[in-house]
Amino acid sequence: MQKLIHVRFSPDGNVTEIGARPEGVVAQAWFDHLSRTAGSGYQALSGGRGVFRVEPEQLAGIKDALTK
Numbered sequence: 001m002q003k004l005i006h007v008r009f010s011p012d013g014n015v016t017e018i019g020a021r022p023e024g025v026v027a028q029a030w031f032d033h034l035s036r037t038a039g040s041g042y043q044a045l046s047g048g049r050g051v052f053r054v055e056p057e058q059l060a061g062i063k064d065a066l067t068k
Contacts, residue, residue, distance in 0.1 A: 002041075003059055005052040007031060022063050030066075037062045 008017040015031040022030070034052050035042065041053040054062070 001056075002053045003056055005034065005054060005059075007050040007052070009048040009050070011048065020059060020063075022067055025066065033066050034062065037065070 003020065005019045006017075007015060007019075010016045015027040018027045018030050018034075020030075021027060025033075034054075038052055038054050038058065042050060043053065044050045
């Protein structure tokens with residue numbers, strides 16, 4: 001079952017909130033990393049929101065790659 005990572009943007013396009021963020025990583029950096037590694041699973045939503053759909057195993061690998 002896929003994990004959903006919710007993203008919320010400010011009116012200027014910067015990321016203000018994002019789920020599943022590793023400790024010590026700022027929201028915008030986590031969004032940028034997810035966009036590079038799992039961008040095909042991203043869906044834009046209305047109201048300055050979006051969601052990444054990621055397999056749990058893939059998410060673990062993405063987090064590991066960022067923190068190393």
